[in-house]
Amino acid sequence: MTAIPEYSSSAPGLFGLYRRVIKLPEHIPFSLIQLAARIAISHVFWQSAQTKLASWPVTLQLFANEYNLPFIDPSIAAPLATTAEITGSVLLFLGLFSRLGALMLLGVVSVIQIFVFPENWAEHLLWASLLLLVLTRGAGVLSLDHVAERTFSASGK
Secondary structure, three states, X not given: OOOOOOOOOOOOHHHHHHHHHHHHHHHOOHHHXXXXXHHXXXXXXXXXXXHHHHOHHHXXXXXXXXHOOOOOOHHHXXXXXXXXXXXXXXXXXXXXXXXXXXXXXXXXXXXXHHHHOHHHHHHHHHHHHHHHHHHHHOOOOOOHHHHHHHHHHHHOO
16 A cells, blocks of 8 residues: 655745645634734624614614513613623723633624524624634634733743
8 A cells, every 4th residue: 555645835836826725724823813803893793783872762762663682671781781892892902801702792692583583694703603603712813912921920930
């Protein structure tokens, strides 16, 4: 039985060039991906909160008449959702208590998906994916979480 030759990125010719090109994205620092995810998803929820705040009476009407959340009064749900969106987006943007911010916003996404707009599952899955990245892998090196971790671990030695 002959072994299949291993093709590395240093292979000569067109195939080697192809392998080197497709491996270029592997050199992107993961911390930049984490930063992009945090900024992108925080922008979504920041804009949503700003829209709610821009016309609070309309927001209350939407929560009362269109969203129809079970188990919670619209006059409580609207400020809770808006507070979660503002707080979560600020925490994610700064990279401060990022996992908590991601968890809060995952809760918001879950409520929206289950009770409000279940037909928009693809968009909600995209949001949840970015939030799960932050929840499971943290905010990354370019965050206040990282600065705090390094500061507190250095002072504890």
